[in-house]
Amino acid sequence: MxxxxxxxxxxxxxxxxxxxxxxxxxxxxxxxxxxxxxxxxxxxxxxxxxxxxxxxxxxxxxxxxxxxxxxxxxxxxxxxxxxxxxxxxxxxxxxxxxxxxxxxxxxxxxxxxxxGLATPPAPADAVTTASDEGGDTTDRRQFHALAALAGIAATGSLDLLATPTDAPRSIGMEQVRFASSLVDEFRRADAAAGADQLCDIAIRVHAHLSSWATKATYSREVGDALQTALAELACEAAWLTIDAERRAEARPFLHEAITRARLADDPRVEVRALTCLSLLTREERPGESLHCAEAALRVSSGWATPRLTTLLHMRRAHALAILRDTGGFNRELVKARREFDRGLHDDDLPFVHFVNEQEVSGLQGMSYLALGDPGRAAEIFRSIAVTPASIYRRNQLLYTLEFANAAYLQGDVNEAARTALSALPQLQEINSGRVTQLFSHVRSNLGRPARETLAAREFVDAYDQAVGR
Incomplete structure (x- = not known):
């Protein structure tokens, strides 16, 4: 805006x-x-x-x-x-x-x-008619992110995004490559603007391309590549719905992605979908989350890079922590750390680039919270909060808020309030439903009359003003 x-x-x-x-x-x-x-x-x-x-x-x-x-x-x-x-x-x-x-x-x-009367248009409108996981307010960042996404319309490959009545009846490899490039465009825009600004756009683009692809003709080779491209778009749409806290919408995209990946015999996209499904189901269905991560480990056996294997073991570790299986959690954590210490690899898939020391530590801290150990969780989250990351600012903010949450659970209301207050300016900078929900949770805790302190009241008043309460 x-x-x-x-x-x-x-x-x-x-x-x-x-x-x-x-x-x-x-x-x-x-x-x-x-x-x-x-x-x-x-x-x-x-x-x-x-x-x-x-x-x-x-x-x-x-x-x-x-x-x-x-x-x-x-x-x-x-x-x-x-x-x-x-x-x-x-x-x-x-x-x-x-x-x-x-x-x-x-x-x-x-x-x-x-x-806010001059919000830039949702690029999906321009795309439809013309064409990760992981602002000053970010209005400016949002503006440029959406501008970059809308710029797809001028790449010269408009026929792939034409209206159904105008779309060509056959699909070639050039058009499939363009469809694949949309995933990278969404990733870049998500990093700048956050999923809240892109979720509906991704859903509409995916639906439009899927509908058009069912009516077009193409060769066997193009068909396999097209299935992979649409599976990747489905994964990206699923991730954006998860980060926007519209989780109920994610599962159909992931099931579609798995089906398309198997039709195209593309295990890498299937593993990405299973990894995302493990994230989606972690809180409410930890058993299913555990099995999804295990399935991804099986499918990727023989070619998985250390960073991918690290992520999958951390997915399993967190699910086991929610299930209160301390022994299983510790075993998976050891495996994840051993893989992480093997370092980066040239064959790392794009969706695992966010797996760094901050992320591994953050998932470990969240697992300690699930195990009912806020003290150990707070130690880990504190180290993340005091070391700002130049990239993956969304994850940095999430773990900073988890530090406030852990401090509150330990009984240190003032530290929780000071931490949350220091993070509050970023509320308008990172458009993520997960961030918004976690801020709201921290505010709910600190707003309880029985736990009120001067620092808690200062945060609650600042938060309420920021969100217009």
């Missing part, structure tokens, strides 16, 4: 006053809010459903007068109606000398209702 003051920037104001939407778009792209580099024409063109060349002509040519296009693009960019010289559907026109005067029900600039 951009702030309400975004629209008061002089180049934007001049473009609006000139009633030239092309110049408005150019001023929008070049606004200093986006950083030193303007948003690329290719990304914004993707939002608008046109090509980069067409956007260039729109920005530099004569003013557009077609009302339908004006209204559609203004809505895509979320330009507040009071700045426009034409009426949006079901809204009055506000442009003119009276626009800045107080109107009944009008919210002053900077209010909660107006501060």
């Amino acid at each position: 951009v702030p309400a003051t975004f629209w008061e920037h002089e180049p934007v104001r001049r473009a609006l006053a000139a009633r030239h939407l092309g110049r408005v778009i150019r001023a929008f792209r070049c606004h200093p809010y986006h950083g030193r580099n303007p948003l690329p024409q290719s990304a914004v063109a993707g939002w608008l459903g046109i090509t980069q060349a067409q956007l260039s002509r729109v920005e530099n040519g004569s003013a557009i007068v077609h009302l339908d296009r004006l209204a559609h693009w203004a809505q895509v960019l979320r330009i507040p109606a009071k700045h426009l010289w034409f009426a949006l559907p079901n809204q009055p026109c506000h442009f003119g000398p009276e626009a800045d005067k107080e109107q009944p029900g009008h919210q002053p600039a900077g209010s909660q209702e107006t501060a």
Whole structure:
């Protein structure tokens, strides 16, 4: 989202006053809010459903007068109606000398209702019509992440994402490679924006491509590659639903991914799906989680890298801890540490790149919590909290909040409150349902009257203000 003051920037104001939407778009792209580099024409063109060349002509040519296009693009960019010289559907026109005067029900600039009016469009709209596990607020980071994803529309492979009636009837390897590249795009966008911003986009893209693939023709070779690409997209959609705390939606994607991976005889994607299924089922069905990790170990036997094997043993260790099997937990932990000490490997799969010392320690700490040992858990989480990571900031934040949780369970309310308060600025920077839920859990604990301290009250008040309670 951009702030309400975004629209008061002089180049934007001049473009609006000139009633030239092309110049408005150019001023929008070049606004200093986006950083030193303007948003690329290719990304914004993707939002608008046109090509980069067409956007260039729109920005530099004569003013557009077609009302339908004006209204559609203004809505895509979320330009507040009071700045426009034409009426949006079901809204009055506000442009003119009276626009800045107080109107009944009008919210002053900077209010909660107006501060987010310019959210960049969900790239899935542009993709549909034109085309991991592991902001200042991050509004800016979110903006660039979604812009990068929307830029897919200008890569030149638009036929794969065309509407069903316009899609080609056959699929070639080039189109399959493009479908595979979407997984990398989602991973990069997820790292920048968080799953909450991408979950619905991934679901829609996956559904669109799956539906189109059932109607198209292709060779045996292309068919196997297509099954793998769609399985990887299903895994990515599942992961995003898990991180967005929409876990009930993840299982069908993972079952589909396993089926497609087996059809394509691709054990690597099958292992990723089983690993994700182990994560999904860990809390409510630890027995199933244990079996999924074991199945992944069997499927990957003979080719798994140390980092993959580490993750699978840690999945098993955590599930055994939830089952209160201390002996089994300790055995799996020893195996995981032994594998982790073997180091990195050139053949590491992309989805295990987050498996580092911080992650292994964090999963160990969470296992101690499950075993009812908050003291040992707090020691581990404290070491993570005091050593900020330059990457995987989402996991860093999660384990910092787990430190607050462990400190609270130990009875140290003040340390829990100070830790949570220090992490609070990141609440708006990392768009993850898991993060949001864990913050809410910590707030619920620290807000109990029987445990109230000055530090706890300070955190609760700051948290409530941050979330608008």
